[in-house]
Amino acid sequence: MRVIVDRLAKTYRDRRGHAVSALDDVTFTAAPEEFLAILGPSGCGKSTLLGAIAGLLPASSGGIFFEGARRPGQPLTATVFQEFALFPWRTARANVELGLEELGLPVAERRARARRYIDQMGLGGFEDRYPHQLSGGMRQRVGIARALAVDPAVLLMDEPFSALDAQTRTLMMEELLTIWERARTTIVYVTHNIQEAVFMADRILVLSRRPGRVLASVPVVLPRPRTDTMLGDPAFVATADRIWTLIRSQAEAALVEGKA
Amino acid sequence: MRVSRAALARVPVEDRTRFLVRRNHRMLRVAALVGAVVLWELLCRAGWVPALFLPSPLGVLREGRDMLASGELLVHLAASLKRLVLGFVIGGVAGIAVGIVVGVFSVAEAVGTPLIAATFPIPKIALLPLLILWLGIGESSKVAVIALGVFFPLALNTYAGARQVDPVLVRAAVAFGAGRWSVIRKVIVPSTLPMVFAGLKLGAGTALLLLVAAEMIAVESGIGFLVLNAANLMATTKLMVGIVLLSALGVLSHWGLVALERLVLPWREG
Numbered sequence: 001m002r003v004i005v006d007r008l009a010k011t012y013r014d015r016r017g018h019a020v021s022a023l024d025d026v027t028f029t030a031a032p033e034e035f036l037a038i039l040g041p042s043g044c045g046k047s048t049l050l051g052a053i054a055g056l057l058p059a060s061s062g063g064i065f066f067e068g069a070r071r072p073g074q075p076l077t078a079t080v081f082q083e084f085a086l087f088p089w090r091t092a093r094a095n096v097e098l099g100l101e102e103l104g105l106p107v108a109e110r111r112a113r114a115r116r117y118i119d120q121m122g123l124g125g126f127e128d129r130y131p132h133q134l135s136g137g138m139r140q141r142v143g144i145a146r147a148l149a150v151d152p153a154v155l156l157m158d159e160p161f162s163a164l165d166a167q168t169r170t171l172m173m174e175e176l177l178t179i180w181e182r183a184r185t186t187i188v189y190v191t192h193n194i195q196e197a198v199f200m201a202d203r204i205l206v207l208s209r210r211p212g213r214v215l216a217s218v219p220v221v222l223p224r225p226r227t228d229t230m231l232g233d234p235a236f237v238a239t240a241d242r243i244w245t246l247i248r249s250q251a252e253a254a255l256v257e258g259k260a
Numbered sequence: 261m262r263v264s265r266a267a268l269a270r271v272p273v274e275d276r277t278r279f280l281v282r283r284n285h286r287m288l289r290v291a292a293l294v295g296a297v298v299l300w301e302l303l304c305r306a307g308w309v310p311a312l313f314l315p316s317p318l319g320v321l322r323e324g325r326d327m328l329a330s331g332e333l334l335v336h337l338a339a340s341l342k343r344l345v346l347g348f349v350i351g352g353v354a355g356i357a358v359g360i361v362v363g364v365f366s367v368a369e370a371v372g373t374p375l376i377a378a379t380f381p382i383p384k385i386a387l388l389p390l391l392i393l394w395l396g397i398g399e400s401s402k403v404a405v406i407a408l409g410v411f412f413p414l415a416l417n418t419y420a421g422a423r424q425v426d427p428v429l430v431r432a433a434v435a436f437g438a439g440r441w442s443v444i445r446k447v448i449v450p451s452t453l454p455m456v457f458a459g460l461k462l463g464a465g466t467a468l469l470l471l472v473a474a475e476m477i478a479v480e481s482g483i484g485f486l487v488l489n490a491a492n493l494m495a496t497t498k499l500m501v502g503i504v505l506l507s508a509l510g511v512l513s514h515w516g517l518v519a520l521e522r523l524v525l526p527w528r529e530g
Contacts, residue, residue: 081428085432087447089450098438132527
């Protein structure tokens with residue numbers, strides 16, 4: 001599935017009623033089976049962009065289109081949220097089944113599919129736990145299983161690992177890559193972490209600070225499967241440096257702006 | 261530079277938070293209750309207070325046993341429980357339903373909140389004469405005043421709960437295909453439940469208060485009648501049986517609701 005974002009702009013009103021431009025004239029395409037990372041300094045509207053693609057935030061102008069074949073009953077998108085967004089009153093299994101319920105699947109198929117993704121995410125034995133009984137890493141595993149279970153044409157991920165500690169994050173990144181390299185759905189992955197973006201993505205879209213505009217589209221020329229030994233690879237370092245150069249002045253400006 | 265002996269002394273680290281620790285004092289809790297009753301009994305035995313003003317705990321217990329044996333106690337208890345349960349269920353269901361609807365639909369909120377704000381401060385006992393006028397002197401006016409008393413805490417709490425739903429969860433549900441009805445059923449209703457239970461506990465207290473008030477007007481049975489009637493006959497021991505019964509009803513209904521909450525909301529932290 002191809003995602004086409006065409007001259008997207010998003011303006012909203014802040015508490016005082018002033019118009020704030022979050023995104024301005026954003027245009028890009030995510031190719032079928034592409035792992036596209038969207039990277040930008042904090043407050044650059046990258047989560048707004050993802051929300052717009054998911055149909056959770058209306059755009060002010062411009063359009064978002066999906067192009068390509070879909071299996072019957074296959075939803076366009078599923079989202080993995082930064083704050084996990086698990087339902088505290090549902091067990092891990094019931095959280096995974098949420099999207100399947102909304103697809104109208106019969107109970108037996110719901111159970112079977114949930115089982116498959118619970119096992120794939122290494123949640124076996126934890127399926128009857130409530131979210132507050134799980135660690136952060138396990139909670140996001142539930143969040144990922146919930147999104148994968150509906151078999152979306154495009155997987156949207158909004159800083160999925162930024163609430164996790166560094167070690168857990170590295171392990172989860174590797175797990176996600178392993179799964180994706182087998183399934184190959186289009187992924188749009190929002191992050192503010194350069195290493196994370198370079199390690200995982202085929203291509204990185206660098207956004208400017210607010211209002212978010214596309215500064216550059218940086219391809220990552222590292223072979224797959226990616227392994228942690230590549231973190232020292234000259235191509236890895238060069239790509240990361242190039243993005244840091246692009247983003248540094250933006251981040252500095254955002255830092256000062258945040259203090260004001 | 262010279263170093264003095266004192267500067268070289270080794271100082272152990274002490275736990276400086278000791279005075280902040282709050283202990284449970286389990287035994288003291290039981291002892292306080294038992295002690296109060298024993299003191300009361302001793303006071304009566306010493307003859308310092310006439311039994312007409314303050315009957316002894318053992319006397320109250322004996323009277324209660326006799327009333328239980330004669331069936332008198334059960335008649336009053338059954339009559340009161342029936343009014344209490346009916347009023348609580350009717351008021352509770354209506355309050356939760358109104359709270360959800362007002363919390364979810366903006367039109368209902370615009371219509372409902374000013375009406376609730378205007379009627380909520382009225383002491384419900386003041387409505388009892390009006391309810392008797394409308395519904396007659398029988399059971400329905402008594403059930404109605406209890407239902408009204410339970411309705412408001414539940415409507416307000418449920419409404420507040422529905423408004424405090426985590427928007428991230430609503431977005432997540434929509435992201436996975438939920439429509440309006442699914443969002444209400446799978447996000448809003450479950451997340452109001454903790455507030456609903458807080459409302460039920462408040463409502464249980466109000467219900468007991470209004471029960472006694474309602475049973476002091478034109479009834480032949482019920483704990484409120486028992487208390488008023490005993491007072492008119494100067495049967496203080498009987499009166500105390502009624503009061504102890506009311507205390508027990510209050511404590512038991514609270515415990516019951518706490519147990520029910522644990523059962524219905526196993527997902528709550530802590």
